[in-house]
Amino acid sequence: MSFDEIIYDVSDRVATITLHRPDKMNAFTNRMLKEIIAAMDLADADDQVRAIIFTGSGKAYCAGADLSGGGDTFAKGGSDVAARTGVVRDGGGLVALRIFESTKPVIGAINGAAVGVGVTMTLPMDIRLASESAKFGFVFARRGIVPEAASSWFLPRLVGISQAAEWCYTGRMVSATEARDARLVRSVHASEELLPAARAIATEIADNTAPVSVALSRRMLWRMLGADHPMQAHRVDSRAINSRGASDDAREGVMSFLEKRPAEFPVKVSDGLPDVFPDWSDPEFS
Numbered sequence: 001m002s003f004d005e006i007i008y009d010v011s012d013r014v015a016t017i018t019l020h021r022p023d024k025m026n027a028f029t030n031r032m033l034k035e036i037i038a039a040m041d042l043a044d045a046d047d048q049v050r051a052i053i054f055t056g057s058g059k060a061y062c063a064g065a066d067l068s069g070g071g072d073t074f075a076k077g078g079s080d081v082a083a084r085t086g087v088v089r090d091g092g093g094l095v096a097l098r099i100f101e102s103t104k105p106v107i108g109a110i111n112g113a114a115v116g117v118g119v120t121m122t123l124p125m126d127i128r129l130a131s132e133s134a135k136f137g138f139v140f141a142r143r144g145i146v147p148e149a150a151s152s153w154f155l156p157r158l159v160g161i162s163q164a165a166e167w168c169y170t171g172r173m174v175s176a177t178e179a180r181d182a183r184l185v186r187s188v189h190a191s192e193e194l195l196p197a198a199r200a201i202a203t204e205i206a207d208n209t210a211p212v213s214v215a216l217s218r219r220m221l222w223r224m225l226g227a228d229h230p231m232q233a234h235r236v237d238s239r240a241i242n243s244r245g246a247s248d249d250a251r252e253g254v255m256s257f258l259e260k261r262p263a264e265f266p267v268k269v270s271d272g273l274p275d276v277f278p279d280w281s282d283p284e285f286s
Contacts, residue, residue, distance in 0.1 A: 005032040007057070008039045013050045013206040014199060015043040015104075022058030027066035028117045033091045036121075037098045044103050047268045050211060051202035052102065054125065055109040055195060061134065064116030092117040092149030100124040100150075100222060103215040103269050105205055109198040110134045111191065115173075120149035123158060126218065127201060130176040130185040131194045142171035157225050159184055210249040210265040215273055216240055223277065236276050243274035 007018040017039045019026040026032075043049045056062055099106055099121070108128040115137040122128055138155070140147050147155070147168050155164040159182045167174060176188045189197050205214060220240065224233045244250055249267045256263035 001035070001038050003035050003039070005029060006035045006039060008042065010043075010046070010049060012199075012203065013048055014053060014202040015039075015046070015049045015051070016053045016055065017043075019054070019056045019062050022056075022060075024066065025060035025063035025113065026056045026058070026118070027063050028092070028121075029066045030091060033095055036095050040098050040102060045270065047211070047270050049104055050206035050209075050214075051105045051107060053107045053109055053195070053198050053202060054122070055198070056111050058112070059133070060112040060118075061110045061114040062118030062121070063113050064118050064137075064139070090148045092120055095121050096124050096149040096151075096154070102218070103273070105202070105214060105218060107198050107201055108185075109194050110136075110185065111194055113137070115139055116143075117149055120147065120151040120154075123149070123151055123154035124222075128185040129194060129198050130179060130188050131191045132176055132188055133191060134176040134179070134185075134188075136167075136174040136176075136179050136184065137171065138167045138174075139171040141169060208263070210253065210263070210267065211269045212247070212249060212265075212267050212271075212273060213244060215269050216244070216276065219273070219277070239276040239278075240274065243276065 003020075005019070005021050007016075007020045009016045009018070017036065019032065021027060021029075021032070040052070043052050095117075105127070106125040108122040108125040110122060110128060110130045112131065112133055113135050114122060115135075116139055119136045119138060138147060138151070155168070158164075159167075163182050174182075174184075176185065179185045180188050187197065220233075220236055224236070227233055247267055249265045252263050252265055
């Protein structure tokens with residue numbers, strides 16, 4: 001599909017998805033929702049893409065849902081999925097779940113205001129960096145709605161239940177420094193240094209790691225957040241080590257180390273990931 005409300009660019013094995021409605025502070029629309037999902041599909045299907053960066057055009061990252069529809073803005077859950085299927089689904093949740101399922105690491109370079117869905121869409125990203133001008137707002141209670149984009153699952157796991165509760169109950173704006181101190185973001189940067197810092201992390205991944213190993217590691221780390229006993233992780237680890245240990249990537253990883261040369265990992269994510277989660281099933285939405 002053609003993109004009108006995002007910019008999709010691939011350079012040096014890094015895909016950058018830029019929310020692009022700068023005159024509207026990149027406010028979230030159904031069109032943007034579909035374009036983000038399409039861009040994620042492109043990045044996942046491209047073996048040359050090793051990491052994904054999200055950022056925004058202009059002075060904001062995303063000021064939240066486009067409220068130009070007035071009082072009925074949230075009447076259908078913020079998504080036109082209900083109109084097409086009869087099933088009400090939260091639009092921000094569709095984006096969050098797609099990012100959660102990514103086979104590539106996702107880095108948020110939050111360049112300005114991230115409010116409502118503008119912040120909750122970043123929660124399933126693996127690493128978040130913020131500019132000094134960034135600010136965050138879980139403003140749902142101030143709009144008469146509730147947190148969305150599966151943020152009631154993600155946010156307490158990132159910052160703890162007490163901090164998550166305070167931010168959601170008050171709906172107040174949170175500075176970049178407070179977000180860093182609460183571990184919502186990794187680091188705070190001058191505006192001109194934000195994207196280079198995000199790209200440095202992406203490049204470190206692209207230059208030194210096996211794509212399938214990163215994809216599996218991402219899946220293991222996120223899914224084990226919901227495990228209730230370390231034995232579940234042990235079972236997954238055992239399957240993954242058995243599968244990867246016999247792979248051409250493992251041979252290359254060892255030999256490149258012994259031979260003191262850069263590794264050239266041959267296995268592609270598009271070849272498929274080993275099923276190390278035989279007991280995992282994505283819940284049916286009904």
